[in-house]
Amino acid sequence: MIEISGLTKAYGDTRVLDGIDLTVADGQIAAVVGPSGAGKSTLARCINLLERPTSGSITVSGQDLAALSGKQLRLARREIGTVFQSANLLRRLTAAQNIALPMRHQGVPEAEIRRRVGDLLERVGMLQRANHYPSQLSGGQRQRVGIARGLALQPSVLLSDEATSGLDPDATRAILDLLTELRDDLGVTILVITHEMDVVRSIADHVAQLDHGRIVEQGAVADVVRRSDSPLSRALLPMPTVPAADGRRLWTLRYRGAVSPVWLSHAGRDLGDIAVLAALVEESGDTSVGRLTVGLDPRLDERRVVDVLADLGLAAEPVTSLRAVRAESAA
């Protein structure tokens, strides 16, 4: 569990982080998004203790990191593994040697190191490439080795700072699946820093938007995508353009979570014909995320539409005018 409270980081007179409050529960995946320069990497560096916060507290697994020094600090560092965008592998070391490095620094016995390196290589699907040097690996493979190295000291928290940036969609998918697997199998708490909204949609439980060193919006992804009037919600699920409504009444529907994939036909039994005019729907494991504009019979009672859809797990809201939808989709 990571608990950040009132975290401030200043360089000289410039406050790069300004009163950050963020909690990531055990075994959760949280995403921090935000524009370049917002302070995302600084936040990561404060959590993994590469930077000292100016004020505020960061508690990892019940331990207040700011209060530690010397040996305690070195011990606490082991609780937190980090993966960076460029994986930062040492060129002269093989994949296996890179993964072994943090354990060597900590004086882990050689036999134990060999065993754990084998396990980690297997876990990240790199056993066949154990003796390859970084220059002989693809970007996605280097990231896997970086993740294995981040896990070498069996941390309870894994920080990923743009670990999938610059990877192609398949390699990104493979890394995201790996992160989800680590969370599910090892119970690692994961903080993902990213500018890619599809990464957030597909793996995060919680999302926080950072801007100018402050969290301007945050919440469970399932809740945020259902918010009707929120910049983060629109960024997470941008709305496609809506064609003419053809005499029907326009509604916006949002959902995320265990919604039946056949909710549309269920809803149709109660609400009659449903014209799907625009939709963004993604399935990922047992979770689906969707945002749609649909046209319904204008004679339907508003309350009833909301209730029927709420029973199926969708938030529904009538669209006041087509212009409003277009304005929203353009935002």
Ligand SMILES: Nc1ncnc2c1ncn2[C@@H]1O[C@H](COP(=O)(O)OP(=O)(O)OP(=O)(O)O)[C@@H](O)[C@H]1O
């Ligand atoms: N050591 C430092 N000294 C002074 N200013 C710094 C230092 N490190 C970061 N900054 C400033 O802090 C701000 C936030 O930087 P940070 O690297 O955290 O942004 P970011 O959100 O990770 O951006 P990006 O998406 O481009 O990686 C920037 O304006 C940066 O110039």
Ligand SMILES: [Mg+2]
């Ligand atoms: Mg950064």
